[in-house]
Every structure is written in C-alpha cells, then in structure tokens.
Amino acid sequence: MLKTLDPLLHSELRLGVMSILLGVEEADFVFLRQETGATAGNLSVQIDKLQKAGYIAVKKTFRGKMPCTLCRITEQGAKAFEKYVEALRSYIER
Amino acid sequence: MLKTLDPLLHSELRLGVMSILLGVEEADFVFLRQETGATAGNLSVQIDKLQKAGYIAVKKTFRGKMPCTLCRITEQGAKAFEKYVEALRSYIER
DNA sequence: ATAAAGTAGTTTATAAAATAAACCAAATTT
C-alpha cells in the first residue's frame, strides 16, 4: 500500500503557493497571482485553506493606501511540505 | 509561471496505478486493488480514465472461469509520466 | 439441486474540490 499524499498539498495551485513561499521570506497576493497565473478568486480561496490548515500565516496590511495581503510559510507548513515530497517520491522513484 | 501538472496524473489513485504499472509487465485488477488499497468502484473509474487517455492498455480475459482485467502501461503513458515528474520537480526542487 | 456467500467488476449517486463569475470597497485616471 502506497504512502498517502496530503490532500491539502496535492493541489496544483496550493502546491505552487507553498513552493514559492518556501523560497522567500514572504510574498504578497499580487506576486503570488503573477507567479502562479491563478485567478484572484481561486488564489483567495486556496490561501484561505492553507491558512486554516496552519501551513501559512497571512497578514493583512497596506502598501501605501492599497490593501496588501502578505503570506509566509509556517514551521508546520514547511514540515508538511517535506512529508508530502517524501510521500511523492514513493510514487515517482521506483 | 510554473509548469502545469497533467491533471490526469495529478490524482493519487491514478498516479499510484501508473507508478505500479511502470514497474511490471502487466498487472490485474485485483493486484492493483491490493497495492493501492482503493475500492473496486474507484479503481474501475480511474482505470477507465487512464485507458481513455491512452496512458494504459486494458485487456479483458479470464483466469480459469473468473474475469480478469489486465492493465499495462503504454508508450504514451510512460512519456506522460516522465513529463509529469519533470513538471513536479519544478515545484519540489527549488 | 438450491440457497447462501464470495469474486470481479460496472454503474450510478453523492460529497468534495477546483474554478470562474459576480461582486465590493477603495484608489486612480480621464
């Protein structure tokens, strides 16, 4: 029986967001949108799920007068990502 | 913008089936069921999708008097898997 | 011989997920 893949990470957009966040201190909504190519609605929903799972932390601020949603990965999120990659390897390396 | 992940392969059960089939000449329904732990209904549906995509070939035979569904990966399937793994790396290796 | 239980699946219904479309509030441009 194969290792089970965390369904929260096994989603192209959420995985993309996590992947980006692992490489930076923090990233805002607009940047994530550009990098992933996702629609705003979709990104908003998926960010919410990752936050509720405790995989990312979201801070709502302003840049000048414009709203700005900052995201950063949490310790828990980084660990979950590690585990996910480990599980994936059992599928793609054999 | 990140590489896009073939949605046909980005499914835990279908990926599992492909992963198993890559390692063997062919495998029957019962074996795939045991290895993946999937329900028969779910496996049946996912095998169908992989077949319709041309990623696996399915041959219905009998073992003794019992029906036996044999699956094997196709050239196209193996290539698609390769590409999927390649795309995945852009998410998990950075 | 026949009823009960098991095997190997398929089909259909339901739940969950992804995605898009519509909307909102504030800022900027014309």
Place this chain on the structure above:
DNA sequence: AAATTTGGTTTATTTTATAAACTACTTTAT
C-alpha cells in the same frame, strides 16, 4: 464626477473523487 483599475472576497457552477448499490457470474454449504 464619472469611468476604470486595483486588490481582493463571496457565491455559484463545473469538475473530480469517492462510495454505495448493483450485476453477473462462481464457489461453497445444505
């Protein structure tokens, strides 16, 4: 000051995954 753009959220729709119910047999027990 109207129209447009920005940075989102909420709601609706489509797609996907999964499970439950069913079919067609076979094997076992009575």
